[in-house]
Amino acid sequence: METTGMDHYLEAAKRAAQWHRDYREQMKQCRFDTIATHGIYSMQEALDFNQGSIVEPVYMSTSQAYRDADEMEAALGYRIPTWCYSRIANPTMYYLEGVLALLDGYGSDVETSCIATSSGMAAIQSAVDPFLVVDPRNPKAPMNFVATAQVYGGTYQQFSMRKHHDRDVEWRKVCHSTDLAEWESLIDENTRFLYGEMPSNPCQAFFDLEKVAALAHKYGLPLIIDSTVATPALLRPIEHGADIVVQSVTKSLATSGFGISGAVISRKNLVSNIDNPEMKADFATWLKLLPNRDNGPNISPMNAVLALNDIRTIRMRMDHMSRSTMKVAQYLEQHRHVEKVDYLGLETDALHSLASDYMYLVDSEYDDQYGTKVNRYGHLMSFNIKGDAKQTRDVFNAFTRIWRATDLGRIKSVATIPAISTHAQQGEEGRKLACIPANLIRLCIGVEHPDDIIKDIDQALAVLDGRKVKVTTPEYSAGGASSATLRNRQA
Numbered sequence: 001m002e003t004t005g006m007d008h009y010l011e012a013a014k015r016a017a018q019w020h021r022d023y024r025e026q027m028k029q030c031r032f033d034t035i036a037t038h039g040i041y042s043m044q045e046a047l048d049f050n051q052g053s054i055v056e057p058v059y060m061s062t063s064q065a066y067r068d069a070d071e072m073e074a075a076l077g078y079r080i081p082t083w084c085y086s087r088i089a090n091p092t093m094y095y096l097e098g099v100l101a102l103l104d105g106y107g108s109d110v111e112t113s114c115i116a117t118s119s120g121m122a123a124i125q126s127a128v129d130p131f132l133v134v135d136p137r138n139p140k141a142p143m144n145f146v147a148t149a150q151v152y153g154g155t156y157q158q159f160s161m162r163k164h165h166d167r168d169v170e171w172r173k174v175c176h177s178t179d180l181a182e183w184e185s186l187i188d189e190n191t192r193f194l195y196g197e198m199p200s201n202p203c204q205a206f207f208d209l210e211k212v213a214a215l216a217h218k219y220g221l222p223l224i225i226d227s228t229v230a231t232p233a234l235l236r237p238i239e240h241g242a243d244i245v246v247q248s249v250t251k252s253l254a255t256s257g258f259g260i261s262g263a264v265i266s267r268k269n270l271v272s273n274i275d276n277p278e279m280k281a282d283f284a285t286w287l288k289l290l291p292n293r294d295n296g297p298n299i300s301p302m303n304a305v306l307a308l309n310d311i312r313t314i315r316m317r318m319d320h321m322s323r324s325t326m327k328v329a330q331y332l333e334q335h336r337h338v339e340k341v342d343y344l345g346l347e348t349d350a351l352h353s354l355a356s357d358y359m360y361l362v363d364s365e366y367d368d369q370y371g372t373k374v375n376r377y378g379h380l381m382s383f384n385i386k387g388d389a390k391q392t393r394d395v396f397n398a399f400t401r402i403w404r405a406t407d408l409g410r411i412k413s414v415a416t417i418p419a420i421s422t423h424a425q426q427g428e429e430g431r432k433l434a435c436i437p438a439n440l441i442r443l444c445i446g447v448e449h450p451d452d453i454i455k456d457i458d459q460a461l462a463v464l465d466g467r468k469v470k471v472t473t474p475e476y477s478a479g480g481a482s483s484a485t486l487r488n489r490q491a
């Protein structure tokens, strides 16, 4: 058929869309590791467009050029596959989004899509804000959302300060997330979504995902899950009924620690009481093309490729690090200076059996080493010192191999005291709700040999027997941020 002008581009777009759909379908037939390694970057794409490069290219470019006005018009009207401008899209982001959509959708027949963001917090903001809009049928109605109290410190701040305090959007806190009746008692006609973090950071809260998803849907609400701690290698909430998953890609997915990034993964045709058919049909794509275009919380192509590169090995790392963490947890559990260990992998953990229904090493049944489904619980754990805040700091100060940093998911072991770091801003009462006492140390175990990590913890705990620790004198560079004005922000 002879085509001219805009039609010419629309025809080419149809062919490209079909070709990409077919390739995604092919990849869906592969096992998790194959998808994680190749994602949606194909040989055909490499040879036709990227000089045969076997790794995804980084398009360090703000914008895309067009052949003529027709192509530009079609592109900006989103009628052809295009990336226009890197705030909206970019080929390198596209490869990251493609692989994350497939991994979080793995093992289910649900269709998923993904948008990458500049951080995990931006992912949470992007995932929840579209539901916190004025209802034209009842514009004066107050809005609320129901979310677990045990959430990451940054999420606690976003929900309590940026939503509840700044915008009068009520955060109804679920304090006992295993109690379905408590979830249900908080829902009313002004509720916009249910939200949970599982396992939670740092205290490993966990709930029955399928039951909470069914409850959300009974009320016509979406269930949003922060699945950062598990990663898709151990848990894929969409398979169990969740509508939207948020990931702080910064953490275990991009384990090397080169940069901050996040992602929102959604199921097609999600449930919501908001009257917006386009949003519901394909939430992540809608978010990308409209709200996030306007708000601009996009990822950079460099961070996207760094994340992409680490994601290839997520399954084997989560397996290895989970096994090491189990060893460390078992060691700590029998230590005389330790009051309590929170790790879902321990049989003594109250939520062990519930977590065991959900947290499996993906594809372990196809693995020669295992040949059956095996439970894995991730590499985040926490423990309480038998002692006060001061003694907790003493033990913390004595680590020589484990880094003191407010970070997790790293290939290197990292520890923090949540009460003075990640969960400092929410105050005593907020910490009580989130179960963060002053004697709690959070540990995230890397890929070092676990014997060396246990040795380091062992010598650190010896401080409680009277061993002295030397602290080095600081020399600060001027590069950091510090502000006295922020000190009283919670006043």
Ligand SMILES: *Cc1c(COP(=O)(O)O)cnc(C)c1O
Pocket (backbone or CB within 6 Å): 119, 120, 121, 122, 152, 154, 155, 197, 201, 226, 228, 229, 248, 249, 250, 251, 260, 261, 262, 408
């Ligand atoms: C770190 C973290 C976040 C926030 O992610 P950033 O990438 O740091 O913005 C959100 N949720 C959980 C569970 C986290 O651990």
